[in-house]
Amino acid sequence: MKAIVIGGGIGGLSAAIALKQCGIETEVYEAVKQIKPVGAAISIWPNGVKCLNWLGMKEQLRKLGGPLEYMSYRDFRHNQTMTRFSLDPLVQSVGERPWPVARAGLQDMLLDTYGRSDVQFGKRVVSVESFADGVRATFEDGHTAEADLLIAADGAHSAIRSWVIGYQTERRYAGYVNWNGLVTLDDSLAPANQWTTWVGEGKRVSLMPVAGNRFYFFFDVPLPTGLAEDRDTARADLQRYFSGWADPVQQLIAQIDPQTTNRIEIHDIEPLETLVRGRVALLGDAGHSTTPDIGQGGCAAMEDAVVLAMTLKTHSLGIEDALLRYQEKRAWRVKDLVLKARKRCDVTHGKDMQETKAWYADLYQETGDRILAGMRETIVGGPLG
Ligand code: FAD
Numbered sequence: 029m030k031a032i033v034i035g036g037g038i039g040g041l042s043a044a045i046a047l048k049q050c051g052i053e054t055e056v057y058e059a060v061k062q063i064k065p066v067g068a069a070i071s072i073w074p075n076g077v078k079c080l081n082w083l084g085m086k087e088q089l090r091k092l093g094g095p096l097e098y099m100s101y102r103d104f105r106h107n108q109t110m111t112r113f114s115l116d117p118l119v120q121s122v123g124e125r126p127w128p129v130a131r132a133g134l135q136d137m138l139l140d141t142y143g144r145s146d147v148q149f150g151k152r153v154v155s156v157e158s159f160a161d162g163v164r165a166t167f168e169d170g171h172t173a174e175a176d177l178l179i180a181a182d183g184a185h186s187a188i189r190s191w192v193i194g195y196q197t198e199r200r201y202a203g204y205v206n207w208n209g210l211v212t213l214d215d216s217l218a219p220a221n222q223w224t225t226w227v228g229e230g231k232r233v234s235l236m237p238v239a240g241n242r243f244y245f246f247f248d249v250p251l252p253t254g255l256a257e258d259r260d261t262a263r264a265d266l267q268r269y270f271s272g273w274a275d276p277v278q279q280l281i282a283q284i285d286p287q288t289t290n291r292i293e294i295h296d297i298e299p300l301e302t303l304v305r306g307r308v309a310l311l312g313d314a315g316h317s318t319t320p321d322i323g324q325g326g327c328a329a330m331e332d333a334v335v336l337a338m339t340l341k342t343h344s345l346g347i348e349d350a351l352l353r354y355q356e357k358r359a360w361r362v363k364d365l366v367l368k369a370r371k372r373c374d375v376t377h378g379k380d381m382q383e384t385k386a387w388y389a390d391l392y393q394e395t396g397d398r399i400l401a402g403m404r405e406t407i408v409g410g411p412l413g
Pocket of ligand 1: 034037038039058059063070072073076153154181182183184185186187208292311314320323326327328329
């Protein structure tokens with residue numbers, strides 16, 4: 029059996045590794061000549077970690093991850109602790125820990141595990157078609173490739189999605205802008221083993237440790253789309269949006285490198301009922317584009333890869349049948365993640381400021397139990413429990 033994988037991001041490479049491990053011949057085609065991930069880092073929650081373990085990257089992942097032992101929310105103006113608790117009860121209950129990692133390290137780990145030289149870069153797919161017992165992909169440069177099945181892991185702007193689902197999707201603006209990057213660890217900003225978040229005014233500022241003595245930072249601000257802001261204006265923009273916020277936030281803004289700070293208008297896509305057409309399956313953001321508010325988009329792509337390999341390996345009624353079973357297992361799960369993230373997004377970013385203020389008040393009462401129970405539910409809903 030031979031599979032074509034379109035896209036060499038988190039989803040495509042996880043899928044290619046999973047299929048290869050099942051003995052399926054794979055060809056990976058990536059549009060760009062050199063992958064430059066859009067964000068600086070990513071938190072891989074235990075459901076995603078279990079998938080990477082399953083794919084054979086257990087040891088490598090631990091070398092990339094930062095020690096996420098505590099979680100804390102702080103008041104934006106006075107830097108007062110609203111809540112702080114250990115993540116250990118979560119780790120013990122789900123049987124794995126989370127690892128925040130720099131995206132460049134994650135991308136390298138996936139490429140090295142699959143085989144960097146086996147990825148065909150600079151190959152942008154423009155169309156797919158199916159025939160009696162196979163699929164054909166056509167690329168911008170006129171090249172064509174044929175296989176028994178095709179995995180479309182070409183991201184949120186997928187060129188293949190509409191062919192699979194039969195209509196064009198609209199991306200929905202989630203109402204806020206996210207700036208993110210990496211800074212050197214600094215105890216005067218926040219403890220090096222903690223996910224620290226300052227909240228207020230429907231905005232947030234967060235720090236998470238990753239390997240290499242670095243914090244992954246991000247700032248969220250509810251804003252209209254299309255503002256004339258870029259890297260050159262980033263520091264001044266953040267100083268303006270976070271005027272009056274506590275000292276560590278001001279210090280962080282002073283310490284960031286604007287030229288490596290990403291600015292992203294956050295979108296999602298209405299959950300899809302269909303992920304499969306015949307021998308073609310959507311995977312990762314191509315099939316479910318979510319806001320990052322519960323940190324699950326990349327984890328869900330890893331889950332897709334594991335379920336895809338499991339269904340192809342364990343079913344013998346043919347490729348179409350196995351892909352439909354993949355769809356059956358994944359569609360409800362990813363819909364749940366997208367909608368959970370959207371709900372969290374609205375509360376965090378002041379869609380209804382009364383609700384957001386009630387959440388701030390709740391944080392002062394939070395012992396960790398409620399937050400960890402929510403995380404646990406999301407994590408154990410993954411394919412590896
Ligand atoms: P992509 O990473 O978009 O990869 C798609 C690949 O396909 C790209 O390399 C692209 O060049 C290629 N491609 C595109 N079109 C074509 C074509 N026509 N032909 C060939 N190749 C093509 N997730 C988490 O799990 N935890 C987090 O903490 C987290 N934080 C996030 C923070 C932010 C600010 C954002 C924006 C997202 C975050 N996510 C997080 C989500 C995560 O980044 C995505 O879900 C994940 O990158 C999706 O991977 P993918 O491989 O499906 O898509």
